[in-house]
Amino acid sequence: MSTKTVRTICFDCHSRCGVLLEVEDGKIVGVKGDKDHPISHGYMCPKGRACMEIIYHPERLTKPLIRVGEKGEGKFEEVSWDKALDVIAKKLLETREKWGAESVVMGQGTTRGMPPWIYRFMGLFGTPNFISAGHMSGAPIALASALTAGCSLADPDYANSKCILLWAHNPKNSYPGIYNYFLRKGLKEGAKLIVVDPRGTSYARKADHWLQVRPGTDVALILCFINIIIENELYDKDFVEKWTEGFDQLKECASEFTLDRVSEITWLPPEEIKAAAVTYATTKPAALGPGMGGCCQNINSFDFARTLTILAAITGNLDVKGGNVNPVAPTLRRSCYGSDYSIERTITKEQFSKKIGSKKYAGLKFLPPTPELIWDAILKEDPYPVKFFGLFGTNPMVAYANSKQVKKAFKALEFQFSVDYFHTPTTRMADVVLPAAHWTERDDIEDLMMKGHVFCQIKAVEPVPECRCEKEILIDLAKRIGLEGYWKTLKESLDYRLEPIGMTFEEFKKVGKYSLPMEYKSYEKRGKFYTPSGKVGLCPKYFEEWNLNPIPVYREPPESPVSSPDLWKEYPLILTTGRRILSYYHSSLRNIPSLRKNAPDPELEIHPDTCKSLGVKDGEWVHLVTPRGKVEIKIKEFEHTNPKVVHSPHGFWYGREDGWEKLNINQITDNGPKDPVTASVSTKALLCRVEKM
Numbered sequence: 177m178s179t180k181t182v183r184t185i186c187f188d189c190h191s192r193c194g195v196l197l198e199v200e201d202g203k204i205v206g207v208k209g210d211k212d213h214p215i216s217h218g219y220m221c222p223k224g225r226a227c228m229e230i231i232y233h234p235e236r237l238t239k240p241l242i243r244v245g246e247k248g249e250g251k252f253e254e255v256s257w258d259k260a261l262d263v264i265a266k267k268l269l270e271t272r273e274k275w276g277a278e279s280v281v282m283g284q285g286t287t288r289g290m291p292p293w294i295y296r297f298m299g300l301f302g303t304p305n306f307i308s309a310g311h312m313s314g315a316p317i318a319l320a321s322a323l324t325a326g327c328s329l330a331d332p333d334y335a336n337s338k339c340i341l342l343w344a345h346n347p348k349n350s351y352p353g354i355y356n357y358f359l360r361k362g363l364k365e366g367a368k369l370i371v372v373d374p375r376g377t378s379y380a381r382k383a384d385h386w387l388q389v390r391p392g393t394d395v396a397l398i399l400c401f402i403n404i405i406i407e408n409e410l411y412d413k414d415f416v417e418k419w420t421e422g423f424d425q426l427k428e429c430a431s432e433f434t435l436d437r438v439s440e441i442t443w444l445p446p447e448e449i450k451a452a453a454v455t456y457a458t459t460k461p462a463a464l465g466p467g468m469g470g471c472c473q474n475i476n477s478f479d480f481a482r483t484l485t486i487l488a489a490i491t492g493n494l495d496v497k498g499g500n501v502n503p504v505a506p507t508l509r510r511s512c513y514g515s516d517y518s519i520e521r522t523i524t525k526e527q528f529s530k531k532i533g534s535k536k537y538a539g540l541k542f543l544p545p546t547p548e549l550i551w552d553a554i555l556k557e558d559p560y561p562v563k564f565f566g567l568f569g570t571n572p573m574v575a576y577a578n579s580k581q582v583k584k585a586f587k588a589l590e591f592q593f594s595v596d597y598f599h600t601p602t603t604r605m606a607d608v609v610l611p612a613a614h615w616t617e618r619d620d621i622e623d624l625m626m627k628g629h630v631f632c633q634i635k636a637v638e639p640v641p642e643c644r645c646e647k648e649i650l651i652d653l654a655k656r657i658g659l660e661g662y663w664k665t666l667k668e669s670l671d672y673r674l675e676p677i678g679m680t681f682e683e684f685k686k687v688g689k690y691s692l693p694m695e696y697k698s699y700e701k702r703g704k705f706y707t708p709s710g711k712v713g714l715c716p717k718y719f720e721e722w723n724l725n726p727i728p729v730y731r732e733p734p735e736s737p738v739s740s741p742d743l744w745k746e747y748p749l750i751l752t753t754g755r756r757i758l759s760y761y762h763s764s765l766r767n768i769p770s771l772r773k774n775a776p777d778p779e780l781e782i783h784p785d786t787c788k789s790l791g792v793k794d795g796e797w798v799h800l801v802t803p804r805g806k807v808e809i810k811i812k813e814f815e816h817t818n819p820k821v822v823h824s825p826h827g828f829w830y831g832r833e834d835g836w837e838k839l840n841i842n843q844i845t846d847n848g849p850k851d852p853v854t855a856s857v858s859t860k861a862l863l864c865r866v867e868k869m
C-alpha cells in the first residue's frame with residue numbers, strides 16, 4: 177500500500193484554506209486543516225471536510241456527454257473527449273464566422289482560478305463578453321475602491337485593528353477561512369465591533385453597536401456617518417488635506433444626510449447612528465469589512481462601495497496597519513485577475529469596444545457585462561445576437577436573478593457547453609457537458625485576496641477517470657481552433673504565471689508558497705495613490721472623464737415602503753435574498769449527503785411576532801409571494817430581525833431535477849432596475865408577503 181500526505185489548498189469556496197490530504201493507493205482517504213497555513217490556521221468548514229464525498233459521489237459527471245433530448249430534459253449520450261471537443265471547436269468557428277466573435281460568451285461561477293485561462297482564450301478568440309457572478313459579489317467593491325483610491329477594500333486588517341466595522345458582512349459564513357481567524361484575534365485583543373446588518377448575525381448580536389438598517393438604505397447611512405464625522409471634526413485633517421480631492425463637495429453632499437432624515441430613511445434611532453459613527457471615527461486604527469453580496473446586490477452598489485472607501489479614507493484608515501490594508505501579490509500582473517491576462521491585452525480595440533453594456537453603463541468599461549444584459553442580447557438581439565455559451569462551473573439557471581428569464585435565454589441559445597462536477601439545471605440545458613477535475617485532482621496557483629502570499633495548489637490524485645482539469649480543456653480547444661498565442665501545455669501556462677517570482681511550477685511545488693512582507697502607507701513612498709489625480713477621489717473631477725457622477729447618490733430601492741407605497745400595502749414585508757449557508761457555496765453541493773443534512777430545505781427567517789400575526793409557525797411550509805410569482809419555503813422563526821424584514825437563502829435546489837423551480841428564490845427576484853454604473857440588480861431589498869399553503 178502506498179500512502180502520502182499532500183499539503184495543498186481547498187477550493188470549494190474562495191477562502192482557499194490550507195489542507196493536508198491523506199492519500200492511499202491513489203485515493204483520498206482523509207482531509208484536515210493545515211495549522212501552518214498563514215491565513216486559515218487549520219480552519220476547515222463542512223464543505224472542505226466533505227471533499228471525499230464530493231470526489232467519489234456516485235452522481236459525479238465522469239464522461240463527456242452530448243445532448244440527445246430536448247433542452248432541460250436531461251437526455252444525453254456518452255461520447256469520447258475527442259468527439260466532444262471537436263463538436264465544440266467546430267461550433268466556435270462556425271459561430272464566429274456567421275455572427276462575429278462577440279456572439280460567443282464565456283463564463284464562470286465563482287473565480288476558482290480560471291480567469292487567466294478563460295480571459296486569454298477569449299481575447300485571442302476575439303470576444304469581449306464574459307459573464308460571472310462578479311456584479312453581485314465583489315466586482316462593484318473592487319471597481320469603486322480602485323477608482324476612488326486605487327486600492328481594494330477587500331483586505332481589512334482585523335487582527336491588528338482596534339475597531340472592526342462589518343458592513344453587510346457575515347464572515348462566519350462568507351469567506352470564513354480568510355477572515356475568521358484574524359477577526360477573532362482582533363476581538364480577543366479588545367477591538368470594538370460595529371455591525372451594520374438588517375439581520376442579527378452572531379457577530380451582530382455581540383457587537384458594541386449593531387445598526388439594524390432597513391435593507392437597501394446603506395448609502396444614506398454611510399453619508400450620514402460621513403456628515404457626523406465632518407461636522408464634529410473627527411476626520412483625519414492631515415490626510416484629507418494632503419491626500420484627497422473634492423472634500424468640500426463631499427461635505428456639502430453629506431450635509432444633506434442629517435441624523436433625523438437618515439433615521440427616518442433607515443429605521444434606526446438617531447442616537448445609535450451617531451454613537452456608531454463616533455466610535456468608528458475615534459477608535460484607531462479601524463478596519464472596515466464590506467460584504468461581497470451585501471454591498472453589491474442593489475441599485476446603489478457602486479456608490480455603496482465608493483462611500484465606504486471614502487469613509488475609510490477620511491478617517492485615516494486606508495493603507496495603515498489595523499485598517500484597510502493593501503497587500504500586493506508578488507505575481508501582481510499575473511495574479512488571478514492581473515493585467516497580463518485581461519481580455520483587453522489580447523483582443524483588438526474594435527472587438528473590445530463591442531463589449532455588451534459598456535456604452536450604457538460607465539462601470540462596464542472596466543467590468544464584464546452583467547448576465548442580465550446578456551439575457552437581453554440572447555432574447556432580443558440587443559445590442560446584437562449572442563448565440564454561444566461556454567460555461568465553467570456555473571449554474572446561472574438557479575443562481576441569477578429572475579430565473580424565469582434566465583431559462584428563456586438558455587432555451588433560445590444556439591449552442592452551450594458546460595463544464596462541471598455534477599449535473600445542474602444549467603448543464604441539463606447544454607449541448608455538450610464536460611466532466612471537471614476536482615481541486616484535489618489539479619494543479620493551480622492561488623493569489624487572489626491571499627494577503628500578499630502566493631500558494632501552490634498541488635494535484636494530490638489523478639482525476640477520477642475521465643474527468644479533466646478545466647485549464648487543459650481550454651488548451652485542447654485552443655489547439656483545435658488554431659488559437660495563435662495560447663499556451664500549448666498546462667505546464668507552460670503555470671510556469672508563465674510564476675515567471676515574476678522566478679520559479680517554475682515544479683520548483684514552486686517543493687516550497688508550496690511565496691510571500692512578500694506587508695507594507696503600509698505605500699502611497700507616501702510613491703508620492704501618490706493610483707488614481708488619475710494621485711489622490712483619493714472624494715468627489716473627484718476625474719470621474720467626469722469616465723462619465724461618472726463625482727457626487728455620491730443615494731437611491732431608494734425600487735421596491736420599498738417609500739418608493740412603491742401601493743405595492744407595500746399588498747406586499748408588506750421586505751425580503752432580502754442571498755443569505756449564505758456555510759454548508760453550501762452558492763448553488764453548489766446540494767447533493768452531498770453530509771452537507772444536505774445540515775441544511776435540508778430553504779428556510780425563511782422571520783420574526784416570531786410576524787409569524788403570530790400571520791398564523792404560521794416554525795417549520796411550516798408557506799408560499800413566499802412577490803409581484804413576480806411565488807415559491808415554497810419553510811418558516812424559521814428568528815427573533816434577530818425586524819418584524820417587517822424577512823431573509824431567504826439563495827441558490828436552493830435539491831441537487832437533482834426534483835422541482836427546483838418550486839423553491840428557488842430567484843423565481844421571484846427581479847433583474848429590472850439596475851445600478852447606473854455597474855448594472856447590478858436589486859435582490860436584497862424586494863417586497864413580499866407570506867401566504868399559508
Ligand code: SF4
Binds near residue numbers: 188
Ligand atoms: S471555507 Fe471550507 S470550502 Fe472554503 S476553502 Fe475553507 S474548507 Fe474549503
